[in-house]
Structures are given as structure tokens and as C-alpha cells.
Amino acid sequence: MKSKLSRRQSREQAFLLAFERNFNNETVEELCEAATESRDFEIDDFALGIIKRIEKNEEQINEIIEQNANGWKIKRISKTALSILQLSVCELRYSDMSDIKAENPVSVVINEAVLLAKKYSSDKDAAFVNGVLGAVARSESTDE
Numbered sequence: 001m002k003s004k005l006s007r008r009q010s011r012e013q014a015f016l017l018a019f020e021r022n023f024n025n026e027t028v029e030e031l032c033e034a035a036t037e038s039r040d041f042e043i044d045d046f047a048l049g050i051i052k053r054i055e056k057n058e059e060q061i062n063e064i065i066e067q068n069a070n071g072w073k074i075k076r077i078s079k080t081a082l083s084i085l086q087l088s089v090c091e092l093r094y095s096d097m098s099d100i101k102a103e104n105p106v107s108v109v110i111n112e113a114v115l116l117a118k119k120y121s122s123d124k125d126a127a128f129v130n131g132v133l134g135a136v137a138r139s140e141s142t143d144e
Contacts (some may be wrong), residue, residue, distance in 0.1 A: 005044045011087065011112050015120070018083040028055050037075035054090050061089050068135035069128075070136055077128075080121040084129050087134055088113040107138045 003012065017031050026034070028051050030031050039086065054061060062074050065085050093111050110133045117126035 008112060010044045010046040011118060012045050012049040014087050016085055016114050017047065017051045018087050019079060022079045022083050028052050050087050050090055053094050054086050059065055061086050064089050064136060065132060068139060069132050078125055081117060081125045081129055084113050084116050088133055092136060094142060
């Protein structure tokens, strides 16, 4: 799969796959097959790398989200916000992985996540996503 999409479009595609995965717990292969068949949807390399990394590291990613969500449990977070947080935490935490190759600074990843939340949810979710990712970024910088 060749990447023909902008990084923003790739993130949006990854979000849509993560969102679908959070509802029906299909494997990445099943999601990609269904997306390709039903929507004539070609999966971008970056989006595929992110969604595979989310699947592989979901437990750790969700732990990072819970630790930085000020008392919110994963089950209380909207599926939209959770999907955005998963993809963003994945990009922030696993950006050095060869199948993701993130070139954007933390601020860009957070900004893109907030824009996705505004587009697909509400300003309330956008503020929540911004707060959680800000906390993740601060904790990541103190871990180094």
C-alpha cells in the first residue's frame, strides 16, 4: 500500500478504523478487509501502522490514557474520544517504530487529535482529549 494521503488524512483514516474496532473488536485484518470491500477504501501505510500498533499494545495504551485522564476509567470515555486518544498516544509513545515513522512534533499530534475530536464529536470531547494528551506529553518528557 502506497501512501497517497496527507498525514492529517492518514490520521483520520486511522481514527475511523480505531473507532470501528472499539465497537466490534475485529482484528486489523478483518477491519481492513471490510473497509476495502464495502467502501472501496484503500488503507494508507501510516494508518495501517498505527492501527496495528494499537492492536498490539492496546492494554498499555489504555493504561497510559487512564493514568492521565484524572480519574476517568476507560469505560466512561466516549468511543470517539477513546479512539482519538488511542491513536494519539500510540503515535506519541511508539513514534520510533518503523511502521509508523512519525515526523511531527508532539504539539502537532495533539492539535490533530483536537481537530478530529471537534470534527467527530464535541468541544467538550476536544477539551478532554487536549487535557489528557497534554498530561501524556508532560509525563513522557519527564520520563526521559
